Amino acid sequence: MRQFIDQIGTSHTFENTPKRIVSLVPSQTELLYDLGLEDDIVGVTKFCIHPYHLKATKTVVGGTKKIKFDKIKALQPDIIICNKEENTKEIVEELSQICPVWVTDILTIEDNSKMIQDFGLLFNKRTDAQKWIDKTNFALQDFKQFIKDRPIKKAAYFIWANPYMVAGNSTFINELLQLNHFSNIYENKESRYPEVELRKIRLEGDPDYVFLSSEPFPFKDEHAFEIGRVTHHAKTVFVDGEMFSWYGSRLVKALAYFKKLHEKIQD
Incomplete structure (x- = not known):
């Protein structure tokens, strides 16, 4: 036994x-x-x-x-x-x-x-x-070396629309955002996946980046435009939700993906 x-x-x-x-x-x-x-x-x-x-x-x-x-x-x-x-x-x-x-x-x-x-x-x-x-x-060690000199930027990670929902604290997504030097503007919310009002996004943290996940909700350009109208300076980026939320062996692929993501969005 x-x-x-x-x-x-x-x-x-x-x-x-x-x-x-x-x-x-x-x-x-x-x-x-x-x-x-x-x-x-x-x-x-x-x-x-x-x-x-x-x-x-x-x-x-x-x-x-x-x-x-x-x-x-x-x-x-x-x-x-x-x-x-x-x-x-x-x-x-x-x-x-x-x-x-x-x-x-x-x-x-x-x-x-x-x-x-x-x-x-x-x-x-x-x-x-x-x-x-x-x-x-x-x-992981290779990625930490890659990311170590990059500045920490504020971010919001959207997982759903109608109503809009984001990844909050105590989530694997939040862990990977932190690893990527993104400070999650919603990590102090009580809910792990809180509903949010777009009109308050600048007051609640004014992110540098807004990430629209490919899953569980299929975000489209119309959502990016709607969010962009209220965030003004924030870059809205479509991201692969599997890379941010799937655990297990997928993390190896995710770390390679994150490098490409930073190269794509760097200022």
Whole structure:
């Protein structure tokens, strides 16, 4: 018997290494694949688009918030992988009736490394996990060297329109903004993803940059124009939301993306 504790403090005991995995978080599905666990994945969400072929070869069990319980049960999984932010407590509790539900909680880069390490132990992929941790650490040190002399600029990171919503504090997005020397003008809001009024944006922080994420909302030029009318001097930039919000092995690609982003927007 082996005992493990997930990132929300739940203890799990397994007689054998879990072999049938249902993943309900797109970025974690990508990580499982990169750890060499493709054959063990039996169920994914409709949003698990990396690598793209998985949706054609695995059972799609719904989204991250709306799942098909019976479909998951029929797969007879050994473990279900969830995330505290992506999947509700009610979903986790319901799924726990089927099999152990491993819940991650990723707010920092350190949390991200812990998740990779945990998966390495949990699925007997220690060597692969360490390779990804080493890759991430190397890319991180390289990026910190790249960014160290760049001035800190104020930014707002929009994730939704109608109503407008932004990334606030205690989010992985905020962690990556800070890494990029962007001071989030909304990090002092009580909500992690607060609704905001455009007309107040200059009073609330007057950002140098406004980032419009590619997900979960598909921002268009019309939104950039609307925001631009009230921010005046701020540069409005469309950014790849996967690079700012996906954790796991994706962080290695994100750090390379951030370099290109800075080269694109530098004054």
